[in-house]
Amino acid sequence: MRAGRGVVGRAVSAVVPHVILIAFCAAILLPLLWLARVALTDKVTAYKLPPEWVALRFDNFVEIFATFGFGRAFLSSVIAAAGSTAISLPLATAMAYAFARFATGGMPLRLFVLASQMLPPVILMLPLYTLFQMAGLINSWTGIVIAHLTINIPFLAWILVAFFQGEVEQLEQAARVDGATRFQAFLKIAVPVAAPGLLAAGLLAFILSWNEFLFALILTGKATNTLPVRLASFQTQRGIEIALVAAGTLVAILPVLALLPFMRRYLIKGLSLGALK
Amino acid sequence: MAAVATVNEIVRRDRQFGWFMTAPGLAALVLVVLFPLFFTIFTSMFEYTLVRPGYDTFVGFDNYRSALAQNYFVESIWVTAKFVVAVVLIEFLIGFTVALMLNAVTRFKNIYYPILLMPLLINPVVVAQIWRMFLHPELGIVNYLIGLVGVSKVNWLGDPAIAFWTVVMVDIWHQVSFMIILLLAGLSALPKEPYEAARMDGASTLQSFLHITLPLMRPVIMVTLLIRLIFAIKTFDLIFIMTRGGPGTATDLISYFIYRSAFYGLDIGQASAISVVLLIAVLALTAYLYRYMRSLA
């Protein structure tokens, strides 16, 4: 790609991406660092300008777990997000493959799958509450996992169609000629080649579920509340408990750290997988 | 004749296999998609209010007419269109740039990547709350910092000319990584051979980008834009917490308009009617954009 350029040119093109990435990461990180400082102080100090540097206190973190049940809410969120992602990813992958290879159901089916996602959530509230109550799924983890499936499956199916479409079909056809069944060709050839897309889409599905608010609000109760619902309760009639919000938000970002080792492999693998083709 | 029969057989088996693969996902979806759709379309033709819920009075298209006649409805559509175009385009441009850079580097990737994931894991309600604090004109850190370099206080959310772009900016901070993740996945799934061939032929980086990267990335770009577009149209929490549609009507998105019809006006019939109009518009737009972008390929 960089043939015919001098040493200087090569050095510049090696440095430029890092400069841009560092600038971008700074834009993302600086507000979060300020948020961390808010989490480590109280409301009155958080609003003081010029900033007053007092001893950091961890009371907010203690309080959200001890008084506001963030441990339980964290667990609920993990169950909802991990559960709905784990179930929706295989279902949506199969669906997307059928859409991409065999145009199953054509455009109408694809639009239908996505249609409920185009209605404002406030409209979905009444019918879905009725439905879930009928099924006895109010205030249960099963209920919230199923509710999030309805968001994740359409979303994942649409994204994954793009990754399967981008693939070269010859590999699968070659496998078929060699005697593989359609399902084997899908599982052994198509899925591995689409792996970067699958992982990225799965990650986004996890995030969608992690942040989902309205279903969690109306379908869960005290024992099954997810983090977003808990966090929202810090907006009180006496103002926003911003220090608690900040502490709770930092806790909500934690899964990133848990995903780190997994992502490291994915990020390196992404390159080698591409080379495989 | 025999060959034709075999081809037909293959097509038939393909179709069967397609439905076999689609069925489990569809089964999980059918009730939760069909029922709300049916409920919404049906309700939109009745005088269904929270005070008197029920299907006693059929009103045909009256709800549609009265929705359109409401004050500031057209403004709300216009603000929504502006907002959606602004966030989707800007996020795409920034997101694609960052994704290309990330794809080009090998070192520090596992530092950059988790950092850009972080905003996505924050709930939109909280994003709105913390930015409202940072942008507090008297007590916010942002105005304090720009004050240090001599810029006078900016009225981020109270000035009609600025508030819209403030909300766009916060949305970008929050959502731009959505684009990056998908586009980066698309880039890392690209085959390497075409680039090597191009390099042999002496193509420049720009030429490779225009003639190899862009065409190969088209399906991923297309779906990324579409999904982001659909989510952007539903943007609600940001507005509800940060501005309530104000100042005046500067940030009055259609999702908040529908929320008001349903919960403040208590008119589920009318809120459903607006939702149906929105649904048809978004479906048509999706189908059109999808066809259009495929026709480019």
Added chain:
Amino acid sequence: MKRLLLATAFALGVATTAQAQTVHVLMETVPDTDYIKALLPEFKAATGIDVDIEAISYIDMHSKLVPQLTSPAGGYEAIVVDFYWTAEFTKAGWLMPLDDLIKRDKVDTSVYVPSLMNLVGKVNGVTYMLPFYNYSMGIIYRKDLLEDPKEQAAFKAKYGIELKVPATWDEYKKQVEFFSRDTDGDGKIDFFGTINQGQRGDCISMQWSNYLYGNGGQYHDANWKATFNSPAGIKAVEDFRDDIAKHGPTGAESFCFDEANSVFGQGKAYSFVTFNILLSGFNDPASSTVVGKASIAPNPIGGLNGGWGWAIPNSSQDKEAAWKFIKWVESKEIVKKRTLAGGAPTQAWVFDDPDVVAKRPEMGKLKTLVATAQEFPTFTYTVDFVEALGRELNLAVSGQKDPKEALDTAAEEFNKLAKKDGLLKE
């Protein structure tokens, strides 16, 4: 189809009701909720009934409640209802009338402040709720500044009247002007006479109501025809706009009470018109730099009234237990304990209780504040009207619309809604 679903849901709901006695209550995150939570063991000891309080944010309550209330088998035995929603909830038939229970158990409802009983207790003569707490609006101000002899002398020299708790709206306006100062000499006000809550929606509508009353205006006449677009109303909008521009912080047209609160809590303002329940927060060192310096005064002409009530939804699974809980939480003993802890009571006697007054000297002023508070138009479409009014007021104070034009539009919408509700007849 919906009917069928509802019927099935009902059958399922009935099948699952035989449980141990627990009263599930949906409440809002306010200090009063915490005071009650702390007292619950007493109720459990006395009755053996568990109370499970789920406290969520105000802005999410309506979304959470409506599906519960429209369904025949709701998850809450008792709920709290904002005065905003009384007409809507009762008209929709979601709340159970309490008159029979009140008569049966000889509960004395005359202990409540009449203005609050009217606001959140009764609808068309039927009692649906017992008032729980009030959030009537008043003027929170800096006592230390008002009582400072130097300030008093300077004020008298400038205006020819005493600096004291304002007895007229005009007097308060003079104080706002007097205390607006440029302390660092950069030509811009940086200590504010007042802080406006100008955000579109209920924030501006609620605070502006005090300006309307202060200028002698009213929302509507006896026939429910809008009168707030009168000269008094226009003056109120102009005052509000000028306060933002001349006496308040930058960006007050986008503030709700949290932003205003923080400005006052940082010691950057003399006063602001707001909910009385915010006062106790300013004596908490974790959220205020003006501990011990804040006090409250009633709006001279009567400020805006506000309050919440206890109700039993018709979808309640155990109405008797819910009623037991409500009777307990509104009993004299518990009301006194709640008030001593810092609550905002609704029963008249507790404002004069010697123990309470000894601990909270501002009780006398709070009594006047609640007793003289004026009622926002409460009808089925209150919330819709609040939104329309809030939009027009915000357009006017952010300089996008002429005040008279804005009020005329809001009045037109008010009349339309009053007509829709059968109140205004042509």
